[in-house]
Amino acid sequence: MVQPTAVAQGWPDDPIPLDPATAPLPAYGAGSLADLLPTLVAGQGVPGFEARISELAPADRVCVFLVDGLGWEQVRAHPDEAPFLTSLLAGSRGGTGLPLTAGFPATTATSLASVGTGLHPGAHGLPGYTVRDPDTGGLMNQLRWKPWTAPRVWQPYPTVFQLAHEAGIHTAQVSSPIFADTPLTKIALSGGSFHGRLSGEERMDFAAEQLAAGDRSLVYTYYSELDGAGHRFGISSDAWRGQLMFVDRLAQRLAEQLPPRAALYVTADHGMVDIPFDEDHRIDFDEDWELRAGVALLGGEGRARHVYAVPGAESDVLTCWREVVGDRFWVASRDEAIGLGWFGEHVDERVYGRIGDVVVAAADEDIAITASLNEPNESAMTGMHGSMTAAEQLVPLLEVRS
Incomplete structure (x- = not known):
């Protein structure tokens, strides 16, 4: 289920990123x-x-x-x-x-x-x-x-x-x-x-x-x-x-x-x-310089993103995305997401590079990361899906x- 946003003691404006390990896994193997x-x-x-x-x-x-x-x-x-x-x-x-x-x-x-x-x-x-x-x-x-x-x-x-x-x-x-x-x-x-x-x-x-x-x-x-x-x-x-x-x-x-x-x-x-049509619920990647920094490609969809970093920038992109959206999204590195079983028990070698350097899944049910310039049709949708x-x-x- 969705985890509540955690806030650091004494720092109400500095939310603690959600732990990717708390994302509710699909019931692979018995009920998927x-x-x-x-x-x-x-x-x-x-x-x-x-x-x-x-x-x-x-x-x-x-x-x-x-x-x-x-x-x-x-x-x-x-x-x-x-x-x-x-x-x-x-x-x-x-x-x-x-x-x-x-x-x-x-x-x-x-x-x-x-x-x-x-x-x-x-x-x-x-x-x-x-x-x-x-x-x-x-x-x-x-x-x-x-x-x-x-x-x-x-x-x-x-x-x-x-x-x-x-x-x-x-x-x-x-x-x-x-x-x-x-x-x-x-x-x-x-x-x-x-x-x-x-x-x-x-x-x-x-x-x-x-x-x-x-x-x-x-x-x-x-x-x-x-x-x-x-x-x-x-x-x-x-x-x-x-x-x-x-x-x-x-x-x-x-x-x-x-x-x-x-x-x-x-x-x-x-x-x-x-997803409501306002800036509190739709984070526009194309207009957000922090999220764009070091990113070569944005894949996936509004509630389940694959983020592909410029070579060498993978760690910085992961850190930035956790700081910017990590209180409302589960943000994991590729290896973390695979190790946690997000994509099942194992990932074939041919599939490994298809997964984002950073994988981002919405934890709140009323938020999405859109891309108004590069994904105008998808960004205009009212109903969305993709996350856990x-x-x-x-x-x-x-x-x-x-």
Whole structure:
């Protein structure tokens, strides 16, 4: 959970930086997004996998419905807008749903790679929204895949879908047609067959058909518009609540079509927080000379930053960032963040240089480090995510069985 700001005795204007070791780690290995598919396919008898999430019972037919931006805390806060999803929460009549942790950072590219590969960010190698490519020295946007980089060089491991398909599981992804051939789909979600469907209702109906198409089946379907409404209007907006209502109806539509011996899991890639539009809550890197000093590149996103120092300035940058923002952000060196397990149990050698010399994660739920000149679109967003607070990290794992 978020740690309160500590203030030195007798020096009320000189806050003590937060200890990076106090950041709440994702539940890697037993309760994170990376543990979901390995657990499900282990229950289907796919070789090489074992159940990591002990609460999940095996099912012959499994569907994962991933809703972009559907945080656990946001579901619990909106029972009127999401009555069906709320009914699946633990504590509701018959509900067993519990939260998973997304992984760090809590952002789409990282989380989808964790879901699809069953690996932690330090292994699959998508440790942020934008990260430095050690081969070019420039920033790589891992969501939009710009500049283009050979996908299988960037992420060489097979997906769980591929391994399940090879083991004889009927495997399919049902999503928007625009995602059919994207590099992120290829390296994180490919395996079996991809089926593009434009509307959410079409996706739910076709996912149910694909689920019934095999004696053992693994189906993935996805909806992104809730996240878009949150970024643009915020999670307190009517637009976001309207999208949540639609998601609730989609989940119920799919649940009502489950074939025999099937389990549906509704989950997400991250939660979200709203950031007020004022200088106390949005620290503009492009206008802050102290934070810019010694920095060659700024990666990541507002609530989870990778800071790449000019060679030789790494220690000075770490010290400066701790002094300037360390009372509201966990600020760690690369080796500290890796050693603390922020990116999982280990970090592959090819991934090491993608992580910032300094890694910065928001501890308060109402603050971000923006970059108004270099990231105008991202800086204009109301809703943001990425850090290790509960509002961003916790995602639902809601189960329906036939």
